[in-house]
Amino acid sequence: MRATLAVVVLSGALAGGADGQTVAALSAVLRDKVRLRDLPDVFVCAPVIAASAVAARVAPGLYATAYRSYIRRQYELGA
Numbered sequence: 001m002r003a004t005l006a007v008v009v010l011s012g013a014l015a016g017g018a019d020g021q022t023v024a025a026l027s028a029v030l031r032d033k034v035r036l037r038d039l040p041d042v043f044v045c046a047p048v049i050a051a052s053a054v055a056a057r058v059a060p061g062l063y064a065t066a067y068r069s070y071i072r073r074q075y076e077l078g079a
Contacts, residue, residue, distance in 0.1 A: 003042045003053040006030040010056055014067050027060040 010026045018026075034053050042050035055063040071077065 003034045003039060004046060004049050006034050007049050007052045007056060010063075011052070011067055014064055015071050023060075023064060027056060030060075031057050 006026075006029065010023070010030055013022055013026055030053070034057060036054070036057065039050050039053060042053065052063070052067075055066070
């Protein structure tokens with residue numbers, strides 16, 4: 001549940017255009033609260049959420065760039 005909540009909150013902040021300081025703070029919370037050893041169980045129930053949590057934990061900047069790009073393409077928000 002922690003992984004799902006952390007990814008949803010971080011993704012919402014990214015989609016909403018949160019500033020870098022807010023995204024960094026949310027990423028820090030995700031790294032602190034979501035343990036990698038818990039993620040195999042999440043992969044069984046929600047593989048996309050688990051993959052997002054791993055990416056956000058390991059490379060938050062890359063995750064932010066990829067997620068913002070996905071949002072622009074998905075909702076045709078322009079480049």
